[in-house]
Amino acid sequence: MSKLCSLKEAVAEYVSDGDLVYAAGFTHLIPFAVGHEIIRQGRRDLTLARATPDLIYDQMVAAGCARKIIFSYLGNPGVGSLRIVRSAIEAGELEWEEYSHYSMITRLSAGASGLPFMPMNLTAAPDLEKVNPNFRRVTDPFTGKEVMVVPPINPDVAVVHVQRADKFGNAQIWGILGEQKEAAFAAKKVILTAEEIVEETVIRSDPNRTLIPGFIVDAVCHVPYCAHPSYTQGYYDRDNTFYLQWDEISKTTEGVLQWLQEYVYDLQDHAQYWQKLGEETHQRLKVKEKLSSPINYGEF
Amino acid sequence: MSKLCSLKEAVAEYVSDGDLVYAAGFTHLIPFAVGHEIIRQGRRDLTLARATPDLIYDQMVAAGCARKIIFSYLGNPGVGSLRIVRSAIEAGELEWEEYSHYSMITRLSAGASGLPFMPMNLTAAPDLEKVNPNFRRVTDPFTGKEVMVVPPINPDVAVVHVQRADKFGNAQIWGILGEQKEAAFAAKKVILTAEEIVEETVIRSDPNRTLIPGFIVDAVCHVPYCAHPSYTQGYYDRDNTFYLQWDEISKTTEGVLQWLQEYVYDLQDHAQYWQKLGEETHQRLKVKEKLSSPINYGEF
Amino acid sequence: MSNPTYSKTELMIVNAARLLQDGDLVFVGVGAPNLACNLARRTHAPNLMMVYEAGVIGAQPARLPLSIGDPTLVSGATAVCSMYEVFSLYLQRGNVDVGFLGGAQIDRFCNINATVIGDYQHPKVRLPGSGGSMEIAAWANRCYIMTPHHKRRFPEKVDFCTSAGFLSGRAEREKSGVRGKGPQAVVTNLAIMKPDINGELEVTALHPGVELNEVQENTGWQIKVSSQLERTLPPTEEELHILHVELDPTGIYVN
């Protein structure tokens, strides 16, 4: 059964006010187009979880979508401070819950595995454990030593961008894998966006490349350039100019509101957004082809 | 630094009497050639761990290499009983330690992750827990419920067969992945055998395919057809005739000793073994090519 | 007892296939369960998805797999994952609708022994052990068992409980908190047995030509009989054709 639909339909159907949303992608394959569509549809009171909130959550917080943020590193990657989220926290206007990368991803792994907790070795760093009650300790029954444990996180909806998928949602990802697989398995609903929708035979020609099976996916959306301004391995480069510009834009509320008006609210969808970026940007972000050596699965 | 050496050298250097050996490969990529070389070099008092002991451990037990076996399923896959191991256990001549597949692999994952234990949900099946003290329970501090935990297993040496590797030991595997990665990371020493030794550039053309990084590998051995009589995806089929024959051979001690003499002790190495199998077998196990669709990593 | 045009194994396979639902995600073993799933896919359950414990998802095997690790499961499959992942992300997470179980002994409350006959430390017969079944029995939503009907296979209590059926009764299983609903049916060459409200097996259907006393003679306790005892329909020509011609042309499993 095909799960193909527009991103507008997917967000309308699967993202509700108050949801815990996990937009996956560790600084690669960040699903910006989905963030924009959630902003456009005016969702409120979301809890936004991501290891690195990046500009996508800065924009969603600026647009008033979020009540709370769950994260492990707060920055404009390679540029500096994540101004909107940071000032909202400093002003007491945004709830937050904080982890290290590993404890964040361990929670997601526990969620993906259906486990009530997962263990981590102690780090001796005392303070995060004091401020976040989701860090607890159990005694290892084999050695008597203490081990840190964190509970699962099971987002209401995970948003995962991939290079290619078939209409059933079987999805292949390459380059940096981040926590894409764990987010998809942990979540109750999965919105999948893909640079390309390919025939099932393409997926089946290389099953070891498939990270996400279609049966856990609820909506499959064909959204080329979904990750702009971030990267998609093999498809386009990061728009670093925009990351630098955002550092300026996000210095004032007016700047942010004006940007949101022009690039989100005034546009119908991501195709319009990409068109609006213009030919110079399109050319600048192009990457040359570099193919993998094929492998032989054999006729068995 | 190249780690290439002969299998004879690798076994001489890295497998000692009394070691805990994990020959990896879940019914695919089973490193038979390494088992034969260990038999040939007369190792004793080994503890042999594998989810499915398969014929490789049946042969090693028959040859007197083993003091103990750790397993989760004891059978001649697709054929029937694993006669040698079974009768050695029934006769009280072989120690054993037993798991389900999941608890076995969970131990290996804990070992690979440097964790003192890993959790599993309860299964309600009472009896394995009673006879194996490595199943213990802890109370989940979040819900108060009980969770099963097992300790890590860290083999002295893991043996892993792969389709292709470079001389540094960076290894790519496709088809059924089993517990190859976990075994390699859990072990103190790793012997890697490969169907093909390829240039580093081949590995680097598709980094997402690399499951085992060279720096955890101690020896890299070029051993074509290493997995015979089991399968290697894309390279050769299972020699099912042999699996059926073994069911007969292993009915008597004489049959086994005669087979070991003819196919292991009397031969220098795996190349001779493969030659001895003859042209008919070579032809019968060939597989036709079926290539994956290449992917674009892009020049970045 | 049987119509000469089908074997006992075919009778079990056909009846197991009929228990599968369209869209089920099934944790399959090789042999008879593999045939039952493929038969269901070719008849009433075209969207049934097969997952193998070796970590293969959406397999479309071109031949009968020789073992659970057969590359024919991989070539043309939807996805491959590690063994740890298939047991955690798929099975433990609750993504598996149906699991098949097998064992040397199945008891009154559908507990399964695949470990030893006799004492564990000094076994009379050392069996293969759990493999995946301890977890499949606990975490798959529904489980099915196919086994020939012999008295020694159906003792009142298993020598060793490898995989949980209903333990001492359905209440005990429910109290344990395992997510799966446990065994739903045992399909033999004589009959279909299902757990009653207390988790005790009762005969719910007899195969064509089989009488109740034959079932009782081959069961190690006083077997209950459903008040709505049915009779299964014989394998259809279509079902047998698929088994003989498409799935197992050389008769490795069906004979």
Place this chain on the structure above:
Amino acid sequence: MSNPTYSKTELMIVNAARLLQDGDLVFVGVGAPNLACNLARRTHAPNLMMVYEAGVIGAQPARLPLSIGDPTLVSGATAVCSMYEVFSLYLQRGNVDVGFLGGAQIDRFCNINATVIGDYQHPKVRLPGSGGSMEIAAWANRCYIMTPHHKRRFPEKVDFCTSAGFLSGRAEREKSGVRGKGPQAVVTNLAIMKPDINGELEVTALHPGVELNEVQENTGWQIKVSSQLERTLPPTEEELHILHVELDPTGIYVN
């Protein structure tokens, strides 16, 4: 203080690079640590291997990575794994020789604050948070820190201990049982400081042209000085050439 042919950042990068050993497996961040590793690889440590927290192993970036998730790290790398795996199989398992740490505050016992200035619930300044550093500080065999030398960056005690240095002293860290040996050196634009036998930072070397009082003026406590105080050698022409021409030709990080 400095020779006009190199910047303060270059001075730190060159001195950090010299601390790396051939064959080290380094958990690298972007920016200055990335440059230090690449400089070491091109000089005395050709077999140094770079692992990035995004899950990239043996990267050979063709350009300066724009972020930790830059595809240039992947194209031509040896291996890619998931983020969970790089933190578990690599870092937690004890496979990482060296980690780089950074933070807004580093204290007398080399504890690191990357979380908040002021009170946690009502922060004066909200910093980025741990990222990978809580675990890197605990589990990498050795850690290094590069940071400009300012009084506000070196308080006697951090406002929030994001990553463990030596806590209240080396004995406390050792008692905690974490596997890594902790910070081995702090490289600033003025000096190199290393933990003494109690885990307290002491100045072990001054950069060319820097005097001790300048270090003390920029440190928030009475800093100890090693009895074997050394002076670092200025960056060589080769080191500067590699940095300027090969690694950061547009001067994004080094200036």
